[in-house]
Amino acid sequence: MTIPESPQDWQTLASQKRAALTALIPPSWTLSPTLLDSLNPKGSALSIPASSGIFTARELLITTSYDATALLTGLQSRYLSAEEVVTAFCKRAAVAHQCVNCLTEIMFEEAIARAREVDKKREAGEEVGRLAGLPVSLKDSFNITGTKTTIGYVSYASNPPASADSALITLLRREGAIFYCKTNLPQTMMTADSHNNLFGRTLNPNNLSLTAGGSTGGEGALLRMCGSVLGIATDIAGSIRIPALCNGVAGFKPTAGRIPFAGKVPPARLGSPSPIAPVIGPLGRSIRDFELFMKTVIDAEPWDVDPNVLAVPWRKVEPVTRPLRFGLIRGHPKRPLHPPVARTLHTAAMSLKKAGHEMVLLDDRIPDLWECAVLAWKFFLLDPQKTPAKFVQASGEPWVPSITTAKFPELKGWEASLDELFDMNVERAKIVARYHDIVIENRLDAIIMPGNQSTAPPHDTYGVAPYTVLANLLNYPAGILPFLTANRRLDQPFMNQVVEYVPPYNPELFEGMPGAVQILGKPMKDEETIEILKVVESVLKKATEEPVKD
């Protein structure tokens, strides 16, 4: 890439970066202008890969019909070659990018070369690692040696490529994972629209006029386009789970301190005294893949590569065979659930009850959800230097529109102080203690709640994230499972005429959009949470196939 004549010209920098990215897509993987033109800006892009003529039937099968665990079985048995698997996903990621603008860095060539090496090693009977040949996609904030990490700041575009891998990448690479692309995120990473001035906006594959969510939105959209089978995301307020629920894929945010965070590029100032730590977790197709991810990383003793990882082995826990007790949270009056979300949650709870599990209604017992979210947001606003603004201003780029919508009106003009930080910590401790008591007193195994009040809303209208940030404030592990889709006829009975839906509820617009439920487990009990998620996954799968009558 050439250095632009004027470093002030952020538009030039950005267009050069985008052009360089597109140039890494082989011409034979380029969609025809006719096909691209056929994309309805208010419609879906999901059918494009199959109709593009670019994929073989086997490539379509490889990219759509397996989870990571099954792909690895195919690779281990040599029914599949790493080269064909990685090539198929590179191709599909390229096509996804042309439809929804989800990529930030492309490493297709290196990835396919690595895949060939894995195939050779396997053929020679050499040790290849637990994830050998598995294509893994990454949020842009991870460092990959030799690749840039701009995290969407135009001012970062002229930074040199990373000289070392992030700690997690080192571990996954050692196990044979193959990195082939990095994905888009929001300016500052603190909005739920994966939109920045360097790469532009990622669109939702289900409906291009709706948000792909954020901050790991590029990953969410790529997964939904089947351009990836396992994506690595991060979450401090919902950034794993929001793209999962917006796009209709699964996501898992572990307890903080279990997956190594070292060596990532931060969007804000280091050293925050906030008790809410960012967490890395997977986006994908199945809970067993999340277990594979967690177990593989933790078995690799990540505390040896990152001093902030808790030296706590992954425990083997038995699959759940007893009835589970779920606490049920149905929402907050400031953000009433849109009818499709209410129906999804209701149907999930009914299906779990039908399967023998118990529900304990928590709405009236929990600390005010909205106030919890306001408190969490205060922790995100501690930096007196407002460092993210400096990163933005350095290039002259403007703020993206969603920045102004992802704010609490309560915090307008609020400035943090060390004195108030003590009180905030006390307030948080009370909330944590209250949830702890509720869980213990009611012998709860998990909490089921919405991940958001709506499915993916129109661009720049997602706003704040009270339903996801709760698990960050509490440091509880949390998963999103996709379930059902918006259906105006079925959703109609869940319509409440007297509430104000924020963002507005528009049945036509949301028709067919994915639904989801959120499950919170107990802190440090990621192992048990994964088993509980497997139970819910199985119950919801059955409920999708044989709808419950209520």
Add this chain to the structure above:
Amino acid sequence: MTIPESPQDWQTLASQKRAALTALIPPSWTLSPTLLDSLNPKGSALSIPASSGIFTARELLITTSYDATALLTGLQSRYLSAEEVVTAFCKRAAVAHQCVNCLTEIMFEEAIARAREVDKKREAGEEVGRLAGLPVSLKDSFNITGTKTTIGYVSYASNPPASADSALITLLRREGAIFYCKTNLPQTMMTADSHNNLFGRTLNPNNLSLTAGGSTGGEGALLRMCGSVLGIATDIAGSIRIPALCNGVAGFKPTAGRIPFAGKVPPARLGSPSPIAPVIGPLGRSIRDFELFMKTVIDAEPWDVDPNVLAVPWRKVEPVTRPLRFGLIRGHPKRPLHPPVARTLHTAAMSLKKAGHEMVLLDDRIPDLWECAVLAWKFFLLDPQKTPAKFVQASGEPWVPSITTAKFPELKGWEASLDELFDMNVERAKIVARYHDIVIENRLDAIIMPGNQSTAPPHDTYGVAPYTVLANLLNYPAGILPFLTANRRLDQPFMNQVVEYVPPYNPELFEGMPGAVQILGKPMKDEETIEILKVVESVLKKATEEPVKD
């Protein structure tokens, strides 16, 4: 206790509190004035119990010849009764208190009644718990239902008795532990002299003119007088380890978050954003007792009673049979090791080498120890409201003298700010990362270093604690093992004529005072650290019996 006529009269409040405490010692356990007068204010109190005529031979044996594990074996086999064990320790605690002023609350009657219950239950074949009949002493800051928790603030003297047990007490009680006294600590808990205006000053049983250390100094002195076999302490800068090394007993500070801290009375403002958390740990006679304590507490699933405990089971690890690799830290020029401390450390290192273990000298590779301590102290001074001063001023009591000595001159006039807190966290992260790298690169199992530059110094001269606070800053588990005693003849070769010893080195004064070494393990590897401490304990025991020639 009656309410004093003027609540401003702190002296009256304090003398009433002390009189009420003394009144709980049965007359038959009171030392004769002749014996008390015979105590040399610059001499030892260690021989008093045996010469007091108050104890039977069996009581002397019970209080001196067992560790907690052995006592429990005796209790389980019914060779010992809980009643006689608890009575013996109550008696000895009473005598210790009369010599060194170590107690703050006395629960002898309730304790002996509980012991009788344990005996009855055991006789009836009922379940009695893992610690049934074991007397356990406590730092004053723990809450025991029905007993006051004043933590040495005169202003707390009129607080009502605790209405609930601290979380840890609940768990230990469930296992049959018997609480019989609470022990003295410093005003604010932030000095190394266990001296406050409510209870006065605890003296060092080895030499009454020297400090008993702090902040768990009452516990340290009680242990050394054999008035307890297992004491529960807390540590944020060395408060478990300083009394251990001052008095000559063993102590263990675990990793933060493993032992439940909930329901204690804090000496300062809640909600501090400091990354250095206070930690509970045991003082005692053997490492196997510390293992018993850790395993018993963690097996009781303390995360169910305290949301701040990490839900991480106690792991069974194998005893160490291979040669260990120790990093050796020999001190900092600002606080050169007194000759007895230098000789103790040198002899310990040589003994470990002789036993086949390896030493890697770290002095020139580590971040500046003094600067690390200054940083840690900044974290202790974050509260803009200076809450401990309010607790002191509330009663009109003055500051105790050691408060002024336990300060870094570098921090005179320093005021914390939220902005600087970010930078402090970054600085701490660098230090943590550097130690992590040193440990990994050198394949270290543990670090061996002094716990302080001197043995117990004269009252009010302990000053700051750079050698203990390091483990708090890093959140590494750390143990103190007593080893050797000051011996001017043997120490002489370790004398350095060109350094300035702080506090001054006075060979006559320190003669016979206990030595100690400090061992740091890896964070969250408390299980492995205990096994390493067992190895060191065994090597040092052998070295005491058969001195190494160097």
